[in-house]
Each structure stands twice: as C-alpha cells, then as structure tokens.
Amino acid sequence: MAETSSVRAALADAARYGLIAGALAFPILALRVEPDFSNKLVLETRWSWMLGAAIAAFVIRLVLALAPARAARRTLATAVDAPSAGGKTATRAIAAFGLGLIVAWPLIVLFTFGPAGALKWIDNYGVQILIYVMLGWGLNIVVGLAGLLDLGYVAFYAVGAYAYALLATNYGVSFWLCLPLAGILAAFWGILLGFPVLRLRGDYLAIVTLAFGEIIRIVLVNFSALTNGDAGIASIPRVTFFGLPFIAGPKGFAAYFDIPFSPIHRVVFLYYLILALALVTSLVTLRLRRLPIGRAWEALREDEIACRSLGLDTTKIKLTAFALGAMFGGFAGAFFAVRQGFVSPSSFNFVESATILAIVVLGGRGSQIGVAAAAIAIVGGSELLRELDFLKQIFGDGFDPTQYRMLLVGLAMVVMMNWRPRGFVSSRTPTIFLGERKTIAADLVQEGRG
Amino acid sequence: MAPPQAPSPTLLRVERMSMRFGGLTAVDDLSFDVRRGDITALIGPNGAGKTTVFNCITGFYKPTSGRISMAPDGAIDSAALDALTRSGARGGEGLHLLERMPDHEIARDARVARTFQNIRLFAGMTALENLIVAQHRPLMRASAFSLAGLIGAPSYRAAEQAARDKARDWLDRIGLTARADDPAGALPYGDQRRLEIARAMCADPVLLCLDEPAAGLNPRESAELNALLRSIRDDGTSLLLIEHDMSVVMEISDHVVVLDYGRKIADGAPAEIRADPSVIAAYLGVPDEEVAAVEQEIGA
Numbered sequence: 016m017a018e019t020s021s022v023r024a025a026l027a028d029a030a031r032y033g034l035i036a037g038a039l040a041f042p043i044l045a046l047r048v049e050p051d052f053s054n055k056l057v058l059e060t061r062w063s064w065m066l067g068a069a070i071a072a073f074v075i076r077l078v079l080a081l082a083p084a085r086a087a088r089r090t091l092a093t094a095v096d097a098p099s100a101g102g103k104t105a106t107r108a109i110a111a112f113g114l115g116l117i118v119a120w121p122l123i124v125l126f127t128f129g130p131a132g133a134l135k136w137i138d139n140y141g142v143q144i145l146i147y148v149m150l151g152w153g154l155n156i157v158v159g160l161a162g163l164l165d166l167g168y169v170a171f172y173a174v175g176a177y178a179y180a181l182l183a184t185n186y187g188v189s190f191w192l193c194l195p196l197a198g199i200l201a202a203f204w205g206i207l208l209g210f211p212v213l214r215l216r217g218d219y220l221a222i223v224t225l226a227f228g229e230i231i232r233i234v235l236v237n238f239s240a241l242t243n244g245d246a247g248i249a250s251i252p253r254v255t256f257f258g259l260p261f262i263a264g265p266k267g268f269a270a271y272f273d274i275p276f277s278p279i280h281r282v283v284f285l286y287y288l289i290l291a292l293a294l295v296t297s298l299v300t301l302r303l304r305r306l307p308i309g310r311a312w313e314a315l316r317e318d319e320i321a322c323r324s325l326g327l328d329t330t331k332i333k334l335t336a337f338a339l340g341a342m343f344g345g346f347a348g349a350f351f352a353v354r355q356g357f358v359s360p361s362s363f364n365f366v367e368s369a370t371i372l373a374i375v376v377l378g379g380r381g382s383q384i385g386v387a388a389a390a391i392a393i394v395g396g397s398e399l400l401r402e403l404d405f406l407k408q409i410f411g412d413g414f415d416p417t418q419y420r421m422l423l424v425g426l427a428m429v430v431m432m433n434w435r436p437r438g439f440v441s442s443r444t445p446t447i448f449l450g451e452r453k454t455i456a457a458d459l460v461q462e463g464r465g
Numbered sequence: 466m467a468p469p470q471a472p473s474p475t476l477l478r479v480e481r482m483s484m485r486f487g488g489l490t491a492v493d494d495l496s497f498d499v500r501r502g503d504i505t506a507l508i509g510p511n512g513a514g515k516t517t518v519f520n521c522i523t524g525f526y527k528p529t530s531g532r533i534s535m536a537p538d539g540a541i542d543s544a545a546l547d548a549l550t551r552s553g554a555r556g557g558e559g560l561h562l563l564e565r566m567p568d569h570e571i572a573r574d575a576r577v578a579r580t581f582q583n584i585r586l587f588a589g590m591t592a593l594e595n596l597i598v599a600q601h602r603p604l605m606r607a608s609a610f611s612l613a614g615l616i617g618a619p620s621y622r623a624a625e626q627a628a629r630d631k632a633r634d635w636l637d638r639i640g641l642t643a644r645a646d647d648p649a650g651a652l653p654y655g656d657q658r659r660l661e662i663a664r665a666m667c668a669d670p671v672l673l674c675l676d677e678p679a680a681g682l683n684p685r686e687s688a689e690l691n692a693l694l695r696s697i698r699d700d701g702t703s704l705l706l707i708e709h710d711m712s713v714v715m716e717i718s719d720h721v722v723v724l725d726y727g728r729k730i731a732d733g734a735p736a737e738i739r740a741d742p743s744v745i746a747a748y749l750g751v752p753d754e755e756v757a758a759v760e761q762e763i764g765a
C-alpha cells in the first residue's frame with residue numbers, strides 16, 4: 016500500500032520535473048533562428064530536442080526518487096567524514112603514492128610515449144596542473160586558513176609574471192634573481208591592497224578584492240608605455256639550466272651534457288621547477304600552520320571577536336596571510352612568464368581567479384591534498400576534453416568538447432555542493448595535541464566571514 | 466568572609482560613562498571602581514546594560530562619553546590620571562585610558578581579558594589549541610615572528626613546551642584534561658564555559674571580566690565554578706563578574722554594583738546590597754518566579 020503510493024508520488028514528482036524541463040527547453044532548445052541563403056532569418060523548430068530534455072529530466076528524477084540513494088549517500092558521507100585510525104594511514108599511503116607518481120611522471124610518460132609523444136603529457140598535464148596546484152595552495156592560506164574570501168588572487172599572479180617579464184626584458188635580470196623579487200613584489204602589493212580592504216568583512220571583502228583583481232588587469236592593459244598594453248610582452252628570456260640555455264647550439268644544455276638536443280629537456284626541467292616551487296609552498300604552509308601565526312590564522316577564521324578579546328591584532332594577522340598568499344602567487348606568476356615566454360593581460364582575467372578559488376573550495380578549504388586533487392580534476396579534466404575529438408563522430412563536426420568546460424565545472428560544483436559541501440577533504444587536523452591527534456569533523460570547523 | 470582591612474588599590478576606574486545607541490541610553494552616567502584582589506559583581510535585571518558596560522571596558526564599543534582607566538601593575542593615581550587625560554595619549558607608565566584604545570590592545574597591554582555571554586570558543590579547534598592561541602604573544606615573540614619557528618629553533622621549542630604545560634595546567638584545573646584533543650565545539654555546555662574562562666586566563670590577564678559564567682549550569686557545576694573563580698582571585702587576578710544567579714553573587718563577591726536601566730542604583734558590600742530597598746524594587750520589575758527566587762536568595 017505504502018509502496019504503491021510512494022511510487023505514485025515519485026511518478027507525479029518526476030512528471031512535474033519533466034514538464035518544467037520541457038518548458039525550459041522550449042525557448043532554449045526547441046526554437047532556433049538561422050540565416051538562410053539570402054541572409055534572412057528563419058525560425059527552425061527542434062521538437063525532438065525539447066522532448067528529449069523533458070524525458071531525460073523525468074527519468075533522472077524518477078531514478079533518484081526510487082533508488083535507495085539517499086540512505087546510501089548518507090552512510091557514505093559519514094564514512095568519509097570520520098576517518099578511523101586505518102583511514103589515517105590510508106590517507107598517508109595515498110599521499111606518499113601520489114607524491115611518488117608526480118615525481119616519476121615525466122619518466123613514466125617518456126618511457127610510454129617516447130620524447131615526441133611525451134611532450135604534451137608533461138606540459139599540458141604536468142606543468143599546467145602543477146601551476147594551479149601551487150596557486151591553489153597559495154590561495155588556501157588566505158581562504159582556507161585565514162577564512163578571507165579573496166576573489167582577486169590572480170592580481171598577484173599577474174604582478175609576479177609582469178615583474179619577471181619586465182625585469183628580464185628591460186634589464187636582463189636572470190630568472191633566479193627575479194623569482195624572489197617577483198615574490199617580494201607580489202607580497203608588497205598584497206600588503207598595499209590589504210591595508211584598505213582588510214577592514215571589510217565577508218561579502219564586502221570579496222567584492223573589493225574582485226575589484227582590485229580587475230584594476231590590476233586594467234592597469235596592465237592601459238599602462239602601455241610600460242606593459243605594452245593588450246599586445247603583451249613577448250620574447251621574454253626562457254628558462255636556463257642554471258645558466259645553460261636549452262638550445263641546440265654548442266653552448267646549450269644538450270651539448271654541455273653531451274646528449275642529443277631535444278625540446279623535451281626544457282619541459283622536463285620546467286616540470287621539476289614548478290614541482291619544487293609547489294612543494295615549497297606546501298611545506299612552508301604546513302609548517303606555518305603549526306606555528307603561532309598559523310594558529311592565529313585559523314583562530315581568526317573560527318572567531319575574529321574572540322581573537323581580539325585575547326589580544327591578537329587581527330589586522331596584522333590578516334595582512335600576513337594576504338601577503339604570504341600573494342607571495343606564492345607571485346612565484347607562480349614568475350614561473351608562468353618564464354614558461355610561456357609571453358605575458359599579456361588576457362591571461363589574468365577574473366576567470367583565472369574563479370578557477371583558483373573553485374579549486375580551493377572543491378578541494379576543501381585548508382586541506383593540501385584536497386586542493387591538489389581538485390586542481391588535477393579541474394585543470395586535468397578540461398585538458399582531457401581536448402582528447403574527446405571522437406565525439407565529433409556522434410555529434411557532428413561542429414561539436415567542440417572544450418566549449419563545455421565551464422558547463423562541466425559548474426555541474427561538478429553543483430554535485431559537490433550536494434554531496435560534500437565542504438570539499439573533497441573537509442576535516443581538520445589539530446596542530447598540537449596532548450594525547451592523540453584526532454581529526455575534527457567538518458561541521459564544527461568554521462568557514463570564516465572575512 | 467575575611468575581616469575588613471585597609472581597602473586595596475583601585476585597578477579599574479569607570480567614571481561618568483554613558484553609552485547611547487541612537488535614542489536608547491543603555492548606560493547612563495555610570496561610575497564605579499574595581500579594586501585589586503576583589504571579585505566585583507555587576508548585577509541588574511535583563512537589559513540593564515551590563516553587557517554594554519563590558520563591551521565598553523574591553524573596547525568592543527566606544528563609550529559615548531566618560532573615562533575608563535586601568536592600572537595593570539599598580540594603583541590608579543588621580544593626579545597621574547588627569548595628567549594623562551590632558552596629554553591626549555592612550556596610556557603610559559602603568560596607566561591606560563581604555564576608551565582610547567582598540568580592543569586587542571586593551572587585552573594585550575592593559576591586560577583585561579573577557580568571556581562572552583554567548584560563548585565564543587574556536588569551535589573547530591581542540592580545547593588545547595584554544596588555550597595555545599590565547600598565548601599568542603609570548604609564542605610569537607619566541608618564534609621571532611615565525612622565522613625561528615620555521616627552522617625549529619630550540620628556543621621556540623622550549624617556548625612551545627612551556628605554553629603546552631601552561632595549557633595542561635589549566636585543563637587540569639577545569640577538569641578537561643581527558644578532552645584536551647576534542648574540538649571545543651563538541652564539548653558539553655558547562656565544559657565550554659569553563660574552557661572559555663581558562664582560555665581568557667591563558668592570555669595572562671590582571672583583570673578577568675566574566676559575562677554570566679554560571680548561566681545554564683546545574684547546581685553542582687555552579688558550585689565548582691565558584692571554587693574556580695575564588696582560586697583565580699586567590700592567585701592574584703581580579704574579577705569583574707556579571708551574574709544573574711544571586712546565590713553566586715552573594716557567596717563569592719566582595720563588592721557589588723547594581724545597574725537598572727543603565728543607571729547605578731546601588732554599590733557596596735553584598736550585605737548592604739541585600740538590604741537595599743531600591744535593589745529589591747528593581748528586581749520586582751522582572752517575572753514573578755524570578756522575584757520569588759531573588760527574595761528567597763536575599764532572605765527578604
């Protein structure tokens with residue numbers, strides 16, 4: 016009796032969803048305006064598309080309602096939320112394995128695909144992902160630990176990139192000198208921007224940091240005398256192996272080590288360079304978390320008023336978080352410039368900030384492994400879309416899977432917000448303990464209100 | 466109660482303080498002294514302005530008018546105080562003008578710590594971490610602004626060990642050693658109250674301000690709290706206490722200030738307050754069961 020009535024309710028519910036989907040699909044999918052030969056607009060109708068959308072919504076809703084999914088989902092969530100002692104060693108094992116895989120990655124793909132085939136796998140899937148891992152870890156200090164919502168992080172990435180580009184092209188300063196300079200400059204800008212904006216809290220802080228990110232980009236576009244505007248700065252000196260350029264001539268890296276020249280050398284070197292930079296970011300962050308400054312960041316995220324009642328200067332604490340996050344963004348920016356050999360303002364738009372923030376939120380604010388996993392998923396995932404050319408055989412030649420990147424990221428976000436609203440790794444590990452270190456469940460950890 | 470002796474020096478002095486929110490005068494021309502080594506209670510019906518007084522003293526609100534002075538190491542000297550007020554400075558030579566200082570400097574330099582009416586622990590951090598964060602200043606100095614800490618210098622390790630020992634002592638005192646590694650937000654209510662007091666004490670205050678520490682405690686917990694507060698006082702920290710529970714007030718306080726509609730209506734030893742007709746009248750304005758309770762407590 017109860018069975019049939021619940022089935023009937025599910026059917027009615029699914030029918031409602033189907034109707035709504037169909038209604039939504041009518042203007043979006045069913046109607047299409049195309050110019051004909053004489054350039055006149057004609058209205059085409061695609062009723063099958065609309066019907067398909069309605070049926071898909073109906074079926075998905077019905078399956079969700081009838082499957083015992085809710086119960087299963089709940090047990091899964093609690094199982095992941097409360098890692099046991101065994102779970103802890105498993106996490107450690109996964110981290111060690113992951114690190115080993117990342118260190119060995121260039122060699123693995125070199126052996127699998129040979130020097131020509133490996134280039135793409137090291138560059139697009141290695142270097143590109145690691146840049147975002149590093150940016151995610153840098154932003155994690157600000158968003159994850161200190162709980163300050165920063166929507167303009169890309170500004171510091173841009174400062175680092177332009178610092179190297181300008182110093183190297185105008186004054187011939189070497190990359191190894193520029194790298195710390197780029198970090199210092201970005202930190203300096205972090206403090207400069209931080210002073211006025213860190214009085215604000217929550218949403219206001221988010222809006223102002225967003226504006227600052229845009230201001231930096233617009234300055235880069237319009238200050239043509241220095242930055243060459245939209246055209247950007249080209250022929251930035253490429254990375255050298257501690258002075259040995261990666262070129263074919265007798266003065267190059269290959270000649271010095273007496274090996275045949277190959278463009279893969281530079282890419283492998285870049286891979287290990289960004290890996291080292293990212294690991295430094297992570298190690299410094301993990302270390303700082305156990306120091307008074309890191310505990311103060313987390314306390315700030317938990318309760319700013321309580322911090323002040325204990326004599327903590329919250330403005331200074333926010334500034335250090337902002338400056339340190341900016342510094343790592345600056346390092347990553349200098350690396351970006353030396354890798355591309357070209358920088359232009361279009362590389363530093365809001366979508367970059369949003370992507371980095373999405374990585375941090377998806378990974379779990381405050382978690383290093385989670386952020387790395389999210390960077391791999393988002394950046395690696397959108398690279399993978401380029402591999403899906405075979406889909407053209409199904410959807411026709413006009414189909415370009417990469418166009419669906421943002422749609423898929425959005426979908427992933429929606430799924431994550433339902434399944435794990437606090438990201439992949441949401442529990443928190445205490446920084447000091449008397450008896451045993453127990454992980455803290457996500458629902459107790461505050462998200463910070465700036 | 467100890468026999469009366471020469472009055473101890475004044476630690477905190479509130480003079481002619483008013484706090485207005487728009488048209489509402491929450492605190493009206495309030496003056497009182499807190500003496501070193503005392504437990505001073507601030508009582509009054511709901512909405513009398515007690516929490517507002519705390520917020521003014523600890524710098525979370527800036528009073529509309531009035532002067533709040535604090536002498537963490539000595540006694541308040543009227544001549545020095547007037548000179549300081551005229552100089553326009555925030556403080557100097559062991560004297561601080563709290564209405565001129567931002568909140569965190571009041572906690573740090575004037576050494577006034579506080580708890581909150583609705584508990585404000587770092588819920589996602591463990592009990593131990595809460596007590597370590599409160600020792601931020603000495604630890605920060607020992608870590609040489611994180612540089613010595615980053616390289617794991619022995620001097621920093623020693624400082625961290627000392628901070629941990631201090632935290633462990635406080636956990637022992639409040640009976641929470643077994644739950645040191647549990648998140649503060651997961652502790653029972655009574656434990657959270659005591660942890661918040663311990664956290665404030667870890668900031669090494671001279672004056673500890675407690676906003677209704679006994680609220681929501683059962684009689685056994687309340688008795689334990691009285692013992693804890695007395696031991697804090699005996700160890701040399703003076704207390705300023707907001708309390709509704711008259712049994713607590715009468716039992717442990719040395720001095721009582723009564724507030725009604727933002728105005729001070731009585732000020733004196735508990736025995737005097739108990740007999741003061743204006744206090745009884747003020748409490749008649751509150752719901753019946755509370756009046757009965759109050760009358761029973763004060764023996765009216």
Ligand SMILES: Nc1ncnc2c1ncn2[C@@H]1O[C@H](COP(=O)(O)OP(=O)(O)OP(=O)(O)O)[C@@H](O)[C@H]1O
Nearest residue numbers: 486489491509510511512513514515516517518582
């Ligand atoms: N930030 C504020 N803005 C406006 N009005 C306020 C503010 N803070 C307090 N008040 C008002 O000031 C008056 C005194 O409030 P306060 O919280 O100090 O009372 P209280 O004595 O602590 O009361 P209780 O015993 O209920 O805690 C109340 O009328 C309250 O509404």
Ligand SMILES: [Mg+2]
Nearest residue numbers: 515516517582
């Ligand atoms: Mg109150």
